[in-house]
Amino acid sequence: MDVSRRRFLGGRAPLPAPFRPPWSLSEPLFLDRCSRCDDCVKACPTGLLQRGESGHPVADFMQAACTLCGDCSRACPTGAIASLDGADVPGPWSFGIAIGEGCLAHQNVECRVCGEICDTGAIRFRPRLGGVPLPEVDNTSCTGCGACLAPCPVVAIQRVATPTAPEGS
Structure with missing residues (x-):
């Protein structure tokens, strides 16, 4: 069977990484540090953060918008979401x-x-x-x-x- 045909019929392109909470670390670091405790999900006042299929939090912009309040960052006990107390804090998303x-x-x-x-x-x-x-x-x-x-x-x-x-x- 032609490899390209096999890829077309059976292979799937990898999905892009889901949107994580604002100020999250890079995807590999985030996945390594996030304990799936749901503290950030519970802290989100708008309901933007939801528990994803893997148990990690995702930002679902079809449900709500982000107020950029920082509650998720303050609630995160593992550092998967960067602390906003630092002097050089990047933007919430790229x-x-x-x-x-x-x-x-x-x-x-x-x-x-x-x-x-x-x-x-x-x-x-x-x-x-x-x-x-x-x-x-x-x-x-x-x-x-x-x-x-x-x-x-x-x-x-x-x-x-x-x-x-x-x-x-």
């Missing part, structure tokens, strides 16, 4: 958002729900001649809270990885 062509505004249908819910103003709508305003994303202002993801009626907003600073910078 992702921003992108709005795809499926967006209603790209179909010339008025919709601004994502911009209205974005507290930081990372999604703005600029007027344009001959059509409804189109969304523009400023990922430098995006906190990664995920508030814009669930309300999008056509699921046109996707998380995209943002470059991280090299070690030691």
Whole structure:
């Protein structure tokens, strides 16, 4: 049997790592340190953090957004979620958002729900001649809270990885 056909019929591409709580360590370190105690899940005031299939916590942005309160970090007894008490704390996640062509505004249908819910103003709508305003994303202002993801009626907003600073910078 042709290997490529076997891969097509039986093989599956590996799934991307799930989104962990904000300020989580890298996936291998997180999995090594997380005891699956659910303390972070219980501490999350919005219900964003859920117990995943493996028992590790996952951030489910279709259920809630993150307020970036840090309760999960303070509740974590193992250090799988970085302490926010340090002087050089990185951002909660290394992702921003992108709005795809499926967006209603790209179909010339008025919709601004994502911009209205974005507290930081990372999604703005600029007027344009001959059509409804189109969304523009400023990922430098995006906190990664995920508030814009669930309300999008056509699921046109996707998380995209943002470059991280090299070690030691």
